[in-house]
Amino acid sequence: MGEHEQFMRKSNAVRSLYGHVMHELGQRIVSGKVKPGEVLPREETLAESLDVSRTALREALKVLSAKGLIESRTGVGARVLDERHWNQLDADVLAWRCASMPPDDFVDKLVEMREIIEPAAAAAAARRRTAAQLAEIETAYRAMEAAQTLEAWTEADLQFHDAVLHATCNELLQSLFSVVESSLGTFFTLSARNVSDFRYSLPHHHKVLESIRRKQPEAARKAMLAMIADSHASLQRNRKRSRRKA
Amino acid sequence: MGEHEQFMRKSNAVRSLYGHVMHELGQRIVSGKVKPGEVLPREETLAESLDVSRTALREALKVLSAKGLIESRTGVGARVLDERHWNQLDADVLAWRCASMPPDDFVDKLVEMREIIEPAAAAAAARRRTAAQLAEIETAYRAMEAAQTLEAWTEADLQFHDAVLHATCNELLQSLFSVVESSLGTFFTLSARNVSDFRYSLPHHHKVLESIRRKQPEAARKAMLAMIADSHASLQRNRKRSRRKA
DNA sequence: TATAGTCAATTTGTATGACAAATGCCCCGA
């Protein structure tokens, strides 16, 4: 897993016991190992099998319930809910879905989301960005320029897109960063073979930056859309290649 | 509070103890009664003041932590996080923000989100909808046509927009329904005086329905955008009116 | 036989008390 210090919160959830349990159960559900409609074993049994106390297990269940994955009812048990109820935009749920090489159609959905969100965000940023927000974007861009390793590039890339969302001055839009994060993460996973040319999208980013600097919403929208379309195309080339291998 | 039986889950969270506690603390935070950076009283004290056990309180804190509102650390306490970390798209967080007559700029942000999401969703639905999904949308439309009370209208309206999101075949888009729900809810709250003409947007909905039926993405996009722009304009008229009163 | 009502078993919900672990701070010593 990548280390995006300032994005991935140090998240005590990672270190804590209940965090592990939540992660484990969450993945079981999202990956389909336990299917919607099924009820989990009773808490005492489940706690024992996971080697934690009922307290820790229950905290995990509560959070999963808040994410819409399960519903606990007295006297019945914890039933896995239908996908329709899942909090699909939750960072954890997205991560769980992307964890194990997501199916192509899910990647397409991620891309569709980006194509809707990010061009609109770039346009809004071009309209409303403050000087400080522009500086944030530029800093991220410079970091991409300077990146020597794939890891450094990835972090700077994420920071760039986060900064654009931030510049929209709309925190609701910024909360969609989790989608971008999962999307980019998956992208780098799926196209890990050609690590060499990871800088190919730099010109696209430059155009977005300049459009936002000059406060040209339509130019920013187009530049961002082109960037996403380009990376999507590159991803599909990789798909075909790996399918041929198989 | 409206009753949208099939949207608002019966949500044991409403009835349960920890649910009340979560709601109470969540509102305190989102409304700004306790500000980011502050630390809550220690669990024992807080539990006592809310008249619940530490167990129930901790379950509430865990969920609030999952929503990004607070962060608990051993030996320190539960610190309220900066708005940047909040899970802004979470249904509860949105509801808490809209609970107490949200400021104009937040309403604008909701509208901006709708203007980005829903036209794109309508276009996608026009491209990919199945016959069954179209039927869902039509059913909702008929219910709007037949609605005699504001309550019936509101429920059908929500159902219409949910059906459109569903017809995109992209569950990520559908998860943004919480935004539409909060937005419409707030809209009806703010424009509650002229209840009489609640049906004025029916023609807009008709255009969206027909465009999706005929699989015309661009027409669907435009119709949806026009609908949102129209309701936004109507909302702003109301704002001015109520400002004049004050 | 059908039906309503009661009871018992099961499972989650809540409370309580205890201790482990992490953090921050003061104080002491070099």
Added chain:
DNA sequence: TCGGGGCATTTGTCATACAAATTGACTATA
């Protein structure tokens, strides 16, 4: 002045007990 050790504070985890809700079976009754 700086660094480390220990102490107080607070959350993290565990174990146990009982309350509350749901289910399903059983029974009495028409």
